[in-house]
Amino acid sequence: MAPTSPGIGGLTYDPAKKARPPELNVLLALVLITVAFELIGRVFLGDSFLFNTRENVDSIFNWQRLNIIILQVSIVGIIALGVTQVIISGGIDLSSGSIVGATAMIAMSFAQTALVNGNPNPKAIFGDWAMDLPVMIPVLVGLGCGLVAGFVNGALIAYTRIPPFIATLGMMVFARGMSRWWSNGNPVSFPTEGYATIGKGMMPVVIFVSLAILFHLILNHTKYGKHCYAVGSNEQASRMSGIKVNNHKVLVYTIAGMLAALAAVVLSSKNLTAQAGMGVMYELDAIAMAVIGGISLQGGRGSILGTVLGALIFGVIISGFTFLRLDAYYQEMVKGLIIVGAVVLDQWRQQKRGRG
Amino acid sequence: MTDIILETRGLTKHYGGVHALSDANFVLHKGEHVAIMGDNGAGKSTFVRQLTGVEQPTRGKIIFDGAEHLFASPIEAREAGIETVFQNLALADDLDVPSNLFLGREKFLFKLGPFSILDKKAMREATIAALEKTAVKIPNLMNTIRNMSGGQRQCVAIARTAAFKSKLVIMDEPTAALGVQETAQVENIIRTLKEAGEPLILISHNMRQVFDLVDRVVVFRRGRIVANLRKEETNGQDVVSYITGAKTGSEYEGAA
Numbered sequence: 001m002a003p004t005s006p007g008i009g010g011l012t013y014d015p016a017k018k019a020r021p022p023e024l025n026v027l028l029a030l031v032l033i034t035v036a037f038e039l040i041g042r043v044f045l046g047d048s049f050l051f052n053t054r055e056n057v058d059s060i061f062n063w064q065r066l067n068i069i070i071l072q073v074s075i076v077g078i079i080a081l082g083v084t085q086v087i088i089s090g091g092i093d094l095s096s097g098s099i100v101g102a103t104a105m106i107a108m109s110f111a112q113t114a115l116v117n118g119n120p121n122p123k124a125i126f127g128d129w130a131m132d133l134p135v136m137i138p139v140l141v142g143l144g145c146g147l148v149a150g151f152v153n154g155a156l157i158a159y160t161r162i163p164p165f166i167a168t169l170g171m172m173v174f175a176r177g178m179s180r181w182w183s184n185g186n187p188v189s190f191p192t193e194g195y196a197t198i199g200k201g202m203m204p205v206v207i208f209v210s211l212a213i214l215f216h217l218i219l220n221h222t223k224y225g226k227h228c229y230a231v232g233s234n235e236q237a238s239r240m241s242g243i244k245v246n247n248h249k250v251l252v253y254t255i256a257g258m259l260a261a262l263a264a265v266v267l268s269s270k271n272l273t274a275q276a277g278m279g280v281m282y283e284l285d286a287i288a289m290a291v292i293g294g295i296s297l298q299g300g301r302g303s304i305l306g307t308v309l310g311a312l313i314f315g316v317i318i319s320g321f322t323f324l325r326l327d328a329y330y331q332e333m334v335k336g337l338i339i340v341g342a343v344v345l346d347q348w349r350q351q352k353r354g355r356g
Numbered sequence: 357m358t359d360i361i362l363e364t365r366g367l368t369k370h371y372g373g374v375h376a377l378s379d380a381n382f383v384l385h386k387g388e389h390v391a392i393m394g395d396n397g398a399g400k401s402t403f404v405r406q407l408t409g410v411e412q413p414t415r416g417k418i419i420f421d422g423a424e425h426l427f428a429s430p431i432e433a434r435e436a437g438i439e440t441v442f443q444n445l446a447l448a449d450d451l452d453v454p455s456n457l458f459l460g461r462e463k464f465l466f467k468l469g470p471f472s473i474l475d476k477k478a479m480r481e482a483t484i485a486a487l488e489k490t491a492v493k494i495p496n497l498m499n500t501i502r503n504m505s506g507g508q509r510q511c512v513a514i515a516r517t518a519a520f521k522s523k524l525v526i527m528d529e530p531t532a533a534l535g536v537q538e539t540a541q542v543e544n545i546i547r548t549l550k551e552a553g554e555p556l557i558l559i560s561h562n563m564r565q566v567f568d569l570v571d572r573v574v575v576f577r578r579g580r581i582v583a584n585l586r587k588e589e590t591n592g593q594d595v596v597s598y599i600t601g602a603k604t605g606s607e608y609e610g611a612a
Contacts, residue, residue, distance in 0.1 A: 223462055224470040226451075230459055233448035240446050242431040242460035251470055300450035 022294035022301070022349075026309040029292075033313060037320035049323055065319060067202065073289070073315035074208035075199075075270070077308070078263040080286040081208075081215050082256030084307040087290055088219075089252045090232035090299030091157065091164035095171035096260040096286055099149045100279025101179035103264035107142030108188040108274035111135070111195035123189040125182075135194035142265040143258055149175060150257020154250035168253075172283065180276040189273040199270030207266060211259070216304040228252065232299025288335065289314050292342045296350075313338075359386045360419075361524055361555050362407070367416035369402050376402040378579045380416070384524070387553040389546070391566040394576035395599055400559050403576065404526055407557075408440045409433035421523055431460075437523030441513045441530055449502040453494060453512055454483040456501060457519045486519035487511075489552070490545045507538025514545050525549060526557045531565065543569060563592045575599055582608050 037049040050066075052059045079096045086093045112121050114131035121131070149171060156167040182188075197203070219225035227248050230238045239245050263282075268274040293310025295302030317338065321331045362384040369377040377399045384390055392400045405411040407418060409427025418425050420436060427433040430440065447456050454476070463475040463482070480497065487494060492511040494504075501509055510530055517525045527546075531539040546569050549556055560566050566573060567587060575583040575598040583598040583605040597603040 218471060221473055221476075222468075222470070223464070223472045223474060226455060226462060226474060227470075229450055230448045230455070233450035234446070237446040237448050238459065240430050240442070242434070248470075300448070 023303060023306050023309060026292070026294050026306055026313070030309055030313050030316065033320070034316055037316070037323060041323060045324070047323075049320060065323070067205075069315040069319045070205050070312070071202065072318065073311040074204040075263050075267050076282050076285045076314075077208045077289065077311040078204075078211060078266065079260050079282055080289040080307050080311055081211055081304060082259035083283070083286040084290045084293075084295055084302060084304060085215070085219070085228055085252050086164075086256050087287070087295050087297060088228045088232045088299060088302050089249065090235060091249070091252070092287070092297070093153065093168045093253065093256050094165065094283050095149065095153060095168040095175060096256065096263075097279040097282035097284070098172045098175035098179065099146055099257055099260040100264040100267065100282055101276060102149070102175040102182070103142045103145040103261040104268040104274035104278045105179045105182040105188055105276065106145050107138045107261075107265050108191060108195075108268045109138075109182070110141050111138035111191040111268075112188070113190055113192045116190045121190050123187065125188055132192055135192065135198070138191075138195055139198070139265055142261050144261075146258040146261020146264075147254055148257075149261075150254040151250060153257060154253030157253065158246035158249040176276075176280075179278070182276070185276050187273050187275045191269065191272060195269050196272055197269070199266040199268070204266050204270060207262070211262075212304055212308050219304055224248070224251065229300055232301075234300075285314070288339045288342075291339055291346075294342075294346065296346055297343065360384070361386045361388075361421060362557075363417075363419040364403075364407070365417040365419070367403070367406055367418065368414045369406055369411065370414045375579050377406065377413075380581050382574065382581065384555055384557065386555055387550075388572065389550055389556040389558065389570040390572045390574060391558045391560055391570040392574050392576060393560065393563075393566060393595060393599060397578075398576040398599075399579040400576050401528065402579070404440070404528055404557070404559060407433070408438060408526060437521070439517035439520065439522035439525050441510075441517060441525070441527040447501050447509060447513055450500055452500055453487075453497045454479040456512055457483050457486060457516050461520070482519060483515075486515045489548070490515050490518045491548050492545060493541065505538065507534050507541055510534060510538070510542055511545065514542065518549075522554065524555050524557070526559075528559045529561065530558070531560070531562065539565070563595065566595075567592065575605075577601055577604075580608070 034050065041047050041049045047053060048062065050061060052062045079100070083093050083096060109125040110130055110133055112124060112131055114121060114128065116122065124131070153168050153171050156162060157164050219228060227238070227243050230243060231245055231248055235245060264279065267278065289310040290302065290307050291297065291310070292313050293302065293306035293308070295306055317334065318331055321334070360383055362382070364380055364382045367377060367380040367382070380399075380403055392403065394400050406413045409430045409432050412426065412428070418427070420438065425436060427436070433440070448459060451459070458479045463478045465473040465475045483497060490511070492515045494508055494511065501512065504512070514527070514530065531542050534542065543565060546556065546558070550569075558566070558570060571587055573583070573585045573587065573590065573595055574581055575585070575595060577599065583603075584607070585595065585598075585605075594603070598605065
């Protein structure tokens, strides 16, 4: 992007008047919230939120806490990357949490190991043929689940013209039912060592950050990215300009479905088990991250960077409440307030711009 | 006749029982600017919608650039060389100027299906060239359309027609929602197109504007063409009497 542009036709342009990018506001909010926790901690608990206060550890920051913050948001963050693209394109995806559940169950069934401590796997779903398969097979099966679910979402929305809310609500209920039906509600456990390494340690963070960079580049520099913004901004104009809007929608929901499936693989690998209830409410957490990160629910505006910052705010708040030893009930209540607050701020910003 | 760019023969459009357009015979020569006038519901917009592929005519022929066409969509019409500035702009508010100019026909560094890499530099340069060609004034190219005035938006929509090799430009009430200065700017762009020899069909209610800008006035009334007047041989009073139905062109007697 050119930082400034000489005016066309003799007009000059004052770069100082350029609107502040919304990401800067989100970053500011992140810093403010973090500082607030730090101050509250110092004053009321005599403890530091960010910094290391233990004598026996040689480090300035409390890395343990910082690692947990980013680790606990990175799996939902992977989903949020896909949800961001859907929302920018003017849609919504409520099915991602259930896709996580169904995909985790199915992928894990192909990732099981035959012998657990010398005994046959007590949670075996298939026969011997599905035991100790190469790690690529459960991963590809998982991504395939996400691809199918996302494709169905996209095709329903593009070709039957039902609202995205309804189509993905249907998928949400269907996929959750499927994850319960798959093993009659029983967990699927004991993966191979290879599968268990996918979500080990800080791997979820590495995967989240790499994908965030990849999709940041895709949204800013490819035709697909440009069309996300165009379709979300003015669908009719996009259609009249020759953009294949239907194909775009199918693609965007398919990508979102595959990202949810990847999150499922990482999560089930990290937990070494898959349960039918996995990923419940993840779709709303992912949408919340995007909204907090300045993605407009009206479509057309937002960025991957915003969502990453939104995810960090999310993580800081959860971690901060644990730090302040407040109940989980408060966390959810405050999460709700923050989501509404972020949308109100977005509306307010838009109205201000509309008048000016 | 080789200097005819567009001709319609017996162009007709019925919406159920409503005869929105009946037997329109229309000719546009190369480099000619023609205004289409008429009351609301006279069939002007219906006529344009058939030409631009937004709708398909019930009957009749469209001969454009020497070949008969039936445009299935606005995209087909555009690919044939008819660029239209629609009344409802057709711009994406959240995109900047180059993105809007190249919406749906982006330039690429290299092709990779949907993930083709955009050639932003080439699009920016082509945008500057198109804006200069049409003498459009925009303070900042990288600004989103949302942050622009109505006039600037209209100018961007018009500059879009200049960024590509169009053979015919159609403008549907381009200044209807604009202020005095902005209208003047759009009119200047239209004069620039005239000098460049680009043929134009202008739909307008503004008599002063029409007499300032075009060579010929075609009047629609109740779905029919009722007059075809050279600018030098008519005046505002005359055109109004055709619009209201006080007069009908001799060659169109009995039509309406």
